[in-house]
Amino acid sequence: MKVDIRYFSGTGNTAWLADQLKKALEKRSIAVSLGAIGLDADPQIGPETLTLMICFPVYGLDAPPFVQEWAGRLPQGEGRSVVLVRSPGDPFFDGGTTRTMRRILAERGWRVTVERMIVMPPNVFIRVSDDLAAFLLAAAHRRIATLADDILGGKELLEDTGSFVHYCSRACNLLLAHHGFRFGRDLRANKTCTRCGLCVRECPSGTITMTPDGIRFGDRCQVCIRCLSRCPVKAIHSRFYSWFSVENYDLSALDKVDFSTLKLRSWFERRYRNYLERS
Ligand SMILES: Cc1cc2nc3c(=O)[nH]c(=O)nc-3n(C[C@H](O)[C@H](O)[C@H](O)COP(=O)(O)O)c2cc1C
Numbered sequence: 001m002k003v004d005i006r007y008f009s010g011t012g013n014t015a016w017l018a019d020q021l022k023k024a025l026e027k028r029s030i031a032v033s034l035g036a037i038g039l040d041a042d043p044q045i046g047p048e049t050l051t052l053m054i055c056f057p058v059y060g061l062d063a064p065p066f067v068q069e070w071a072g073r074l075p076q077g078e079g080r081s082v083v084l085v086r087s088p089g090d091p092f093f094d095g096g097t098t099r100t101m102r103r104i105l106a107e108r109g110w111r112v113t114v115e116r117m118i119v120m121p122p123n124v125f126i127r128v129s130d131d132l133a134a135f136l137l138a139a140a141h142r143r144i145a146t147l148a149d150d151i152l153g154g155k156e157l158l159e160d161t162g163s164f165v166h167y168c169s170r171a172c173n174l175l176l177a178h179h180g181f182r183f184g185r186d187l188r189a190n191k192t193c194t195r196c197g198l199c200v201r202e203c204p205s206g207t208i209t210m211t212p213d214g215i216r217f218g219d220r221c222q223v224c225i226r227c228l229s230r231c232p233v234k235a236i237h238s239r240f241y242s243w244f245s246v247e248n249y250d251l252s253a254l255d256k257v258d259f260s261t262l263k264l265r266s267w268f269e270r271r272y273r274n275y276l277e278r279s
Helices: 013-027 065-071 099-107 130-152 162-186 198-202 226-230 273-277
Strands: 002-007 031-036 051-057 081-087 111-117 187-189 208-211 214-217 236-238
Touching: 002 013, 013 031, 013 051, 013 081, 013 130, 051 065, 065 099, 081 099, 081 130, 099 111, 099 162, 111 130, 130 273, 162 187, 162 214, 187 214, 198 208, 198 226, 226 236
Parallel strands: 002 031, 002 051, 051 081, 081 111
Antiparallel strands: 187 236, 208 214
């Protein structure tokens, strides 16, 4: 069996997940290749790939538009199987709908056989405490192990969140499309910017450009907040949406922390309890 893992990650959570999934599958003697989802007009998935695993963060209760567009450009699957792994920042609505991705993939001849939600620390609105983030990583390790076993065992497990969530996600995505445009237009690089060009190279929408007057943020932003999160001098900021994104987590450090007890500090954090208990 050969599994091809493709992931999109704005702030690093899904990249971490994809890497851990690769290790878990290799431990079970499954051949794995790992690659990021890019702007490639013609995604290369060879005939030797029997299972494609697509890992993505959840945006507005669905896969980011960028990932949906990439899936729509896949070569014909000819009935091969796809595993969908979504990494929401919150167990709310069980990580949203997978129906959009299922439909796009079915149109390309791919069959979704396994879906899994693995909650990661949220990168927007509210930054959770380090101990909750560490507990989420520990739960992610357990979910990754189960997922790897399920793939090895050839199980088929879909997680349908139902029509209500699907239509809520449609509404959320209309809002996101509208605010994405404004968010992108509102970004600025301040005086500390060294013009290293990292944001230009890393922007998945290719909407950031270097001009003689400085960095210019275009209007094709998909709000992945990668530019804010990766800027080495933290020069990028939003004037009106500064409340939206939260400070990065140090996942490699948190992954080594062994918290014995978890104190959920607010009603927001208490919503994770049920997810952690069933992980
Ligand atoms: C624009 C945007 C929309 C998001 N919408 C949701 C959402 O609807 N539900 C959710 O649980 N998390 C949401 N999140 C949080 C991310 O899905 C989550 O933190 C994810 O693990 C980030 O992965 P990444 O670091 O690989 O980008 C959103 C994040 C962004 C940037």
